[in-house]
Amino acid sequence: MSTANVTASTSEHPPDRSAVLAVRDLSVAAGQRRLVEEVGFTIHAGERVGLIGESGSGKSLTALSLMGLLPGELTATGSARLGDHDLLSGDEAALSQVRGKDIAMVFQEPMTALNPTMRVGHQVAEALLIHRARTDRRSAHAGAVELLAQVGLPDPAVVAHAYPHQFSGGQRQRIMLAIALANDPALLICDEPTTALDVTVQAMILDLVVRGVEQRNSALLFITHDLAVVATVCERVLVMYGGRIVESGPVLEVFTRPRHPYTQGLIATSDLAVVDARGRLATIRGSVPPAGEFPAGCVFRNRCDHATQACADRPPWTELGDETGYACFHPVTHSRRGFDD
Amino acid sequence: MTEAVAVSDLPAEPDPDAVISVRDVTRDYRRARSSLLHAAPVVHALRGVSFDVARGERFGIVGESGCGKSTLLRIIAGLDQANSGTVLVQGTDITRLPERRLKFLRERLQLVFQDPMGSLDPRMKVGEIVAEPLVAQGNRNSRETIAGLLTSVGIPGDAIGRYPHQFSGGQRQRISIARALAPTPEIFVADEPVSALDVSVRAQVLNLIADLVDELSLTLVFVSHDLSVVRHVCDRVAVMSQGRIVEIGSVDQVYDDPQHPYTKRLLAAIPTLEKALAGAAPADLLDRPNTRSTNMEDEA
Numbered sequence: 001m002s003t004a005n006v007t008a009s010t011s012e013h014p015p016d017r018s019a020v021l022a023v024r025d026l027s028v029a030a031g032q033r034r035l036v037e038e039v040g041f042t043i044h045a046g047e048r049v050g051l052i053g054e055s056g057s058g059k060s061l062t063a064l065s066l067m068g069l070l071p072g073e074l075t076a077t078g079s080a081r082l083g084d085h086d087l088l089s090g091d092e093a094a095l096s097q098v099r100g101k102d103i104a105m106v107f108q109e110p111m112t113a114l115n116p117t118m119r120v121g122h123q124v125a126e127a128l129l130i131h132r133a134r135t136d137r138r139s140a141h142a143g144a145v146e147l148l149a150q151v152g153l154p155d156p157a158v159v160a161h162a163y164p165h166q167f168s169g170g171q172r173q174r175i176m177l178a179i180a181l182a183n184d185p186a187l188l189i190c191d192e193p194t195t196a197l198d199v200t201v202q203a204m205i206l207d208l209v210v211r212g213v214e215q216r217n218s219a220l221l222f223i224t225h226d227l228a229v230v231a232t233v234c235e236r237v238l239v240m241y242g243g244r245i246v247e248s249g250p251v252l253e254v255f256t257r258p259r260h261p262y263t264q265g266l267i268a269t270s271d272l273a274v275v276d277a278r279g280r281l282a283t284i285r286g287s288v289p290p291a292g293e294f295p296a297g298c299v300f301r302n303r304c305d306h307a308t309q310a311c312a313d314r315p316p317w318t319e320l321g322d323e324t325g326y327a328c329f330h331p332v333t334h335s336r337r338g339f340d341d
Numbered sequence: 342m343t344e345a346v347a348v349s350d351l352p353a354e355p356d357p358d359a360v361i362s363v364r365d366v367t368r369d370y371r372r373a374r375s376s377l378l379h380a381a382p383v384v385h386a387l388r389g390v391s392f393d394v395a396r397g398e399r400f401g402i403v404g405e406s407g408c409g410k411s412t413l414l415r416i417i418a419g420l421d422q423a424n425s426g427t428v429l430v431q432g433t434d435i436t437r438l439p440e441r442r443l444k445f446l447r448e449r450l451q452l453v454f455q456d457p458m459g460s461l462d463p464r465m466k467v468g469e470i471v472a473e474p475l476v477a478q479g480n481r482n483s484r485e486t487i488a489g490l491l492t493s494v495g496i497p498g499d500a501i502g503r504y505p506h507q508f509s510g511g512q513r514q515r516i517s518i519a520r521a522l523a524p525t526p527e528i529f530v531a532d533e534p535v536s537a538l539d540v541s542v543r544a545q546v547l548n549l550i551a552d553l554v555d556e557l558s559l560t561l562v563f564v565s566h567d568l569s570v571v572r573h574v575c576d577r578v579a580v581m582s583q584g585r586i587v588e589i590g591s592v593d594q595v596y597d598d599p600q601h602p603y604t605k606r607l608l609a610a611i612p613t614l615e616k617a618l619a620g621a622a623p624a625d626l627l628d629r630p631n632t633r634s635t636n637m638e639d640e641a
Contacts, residue, residue, distance in 0.1 A: 202626075
């Protein structure tokens with residue numbers, strides 16, 4: 001595979017495309033504990049962006065704060081603009097007009113995200129009625145059946161009358177996707193939508209997600225800890241650790257030439273095909289600290305092999321291009337291929 | 342379709358020299374009766390499963406939810422009984438033995454489960470948890486032995502007095518492994534031991550299992566839905582679907598040259614960085630109808 005010209009094209013997209021979501025200085029705190037710190041990124045229409053990191057890195061909190069669904073004891077500051085709306089304004093009345101219409105989310109657990117006492121057709125129709133995409137029940141029901149057909153459920157008219165417990169995990173996730181896509185959202189957020197599913201079902205759901213957003217030219221924010229999934233689904237990736245974005249850029253660039261040692265470690269430790277002389281996998285030293293107990297300065301420095309005194313200060317963001325960069329004093333250097341091999 | 346692929350050329354009789362020898366095991370479950378007029382529906386969890394595991398082998402079982410892999414594991418571990426068929430563990434038929442005669446099995450075969458929180462008693466201290474199999478079998482256990490076991494899995498010995506909730510998921514899985522090793526088993530059975538863990542922790546736990554299997558010359562039975570993990574861990578693998586083993590062979594053989602259409606579909610569906618960076622989209626993970634028909638022609 002040739003990687004020589006990866007840096008040349010930082011973005012495949014024309015620069016005039018409008019930003020659907022612009023997040024600036026997003027922080028989430030529980031009292032004095034900072035759980036997400038000064039996160040910023042932009043997603044354009046039709047763009048698929050991945051957010052990766054291990055448990056406790058702040059990925060889900062970032063998504064929940066955009067949806068206005070943070071638990072009461074957590075507060076979000078900063079700004080997140082979706083069109084004319086500020087998602088962090090805290091204005092619940094305004095947000096309820098946006099949520100489910102302009103911004104929608106698919107959660108990890110399809111078992112708990114659906115209402116067990118409502119027929120699934122009714123749950124899809126509800127999304128259409130609440131936001132007045134359909135004004136009467138009959139046409140809302142027809143719209144629901146149409147959406148259930150789009151997500152590949154067989155015999156959608158019959159399926160619409162069934163209850164969630166009658167479906168498997170993969171089918172429930174299809175129903176969740178039908179609800180999320182009901183109002184052609186400008187931004188779809190998926191939080192680990194396939195983690196609980198079998199690998200063949202995962203492939204079908206990922207395909208549906210990508211086709212769903214492509215047909216609607218929606219922006220996608222896809223959260224996962226699985227690097228291979230994010231590389232398959234997304235064009236661009238944000239790497240999160242300790243509540244901060246430590247690296248971002250196009251998938252091919254970040255996964256073939258990672259700059260941050262955490263990204264490099266994550267890629268190495270995910271790769272089960274590469275082993276050392278004793279047949280052992282590469283690992284990242286130690287484990288992810290509990291929320292709010294990351295070191296000051298660089299959050300990764302207590303697990304990093306390259307950490308020095310300098311890392312006690314917070315590393316500034318080094319910008320390599322549009323939405324591409326890293327936060328590290330000692331970035332991984334890559335020899336230019338083609339010269340040494 | 343299943344018959345098209347020669348699953349095995351095993352002898353009909355179980356092999357007493359194998360560590361585990363399974364022949365034609367079936368297990369049916371009767372589900373709750375839902376009608377007065379009809380008999381309760383029956384689920385055929387296992388429909389004639391046969392295989393041998395040799396001493397020191399690392400044997401993998403892969404398949405998706407509901408394929409019967411957990412039922413198979415429970416029968417091998419003597420936690421459930423087969424409806425028909427034979428299971429020999431180190432030459433002893435365990436299928437018809439009452440619980441009081443399974444003591445040898447409880448010592449020689451140990452299990453680690455997927456959910457490390459669900460399998461550790463939250464009200465017991467770590468030291469008591471690790472000592473429990475020794476206590477249950479009436480063996481000696483000293484503080485030094487327990488601390489030594491914990492150290493061997495990378496948990497500091499002073500963890501003895503702490504409770505499971507004070508540890509992270511990866512550490513809890515290490516504690517489960519220490520407990521499994523306490524009675525010095527010869528067979529180590531792991532049911533999805535890394536599925537609930539983050540990638541960086543997954544690598545650490547897989548390395549630990551590999552170290553222990555090497556050092557203690559254990560026979561490993563490793564069950565997972567994740568084919569890439571099984572490829573890394575095991576020498577030989579059985580692919581299960583709908584209560585049957587549809588393909589069995591060395592990992593290289595099964596992964597590089599799968600014969601059964603189900604195995605092919607399963608392998609195609611795994612997203613990998615390599616495939617993705619070469620431009621694979623989710624649609625490429627789906628088994629296309631035309632490739633499926635070619636597979637069938639190949640077998641004919």
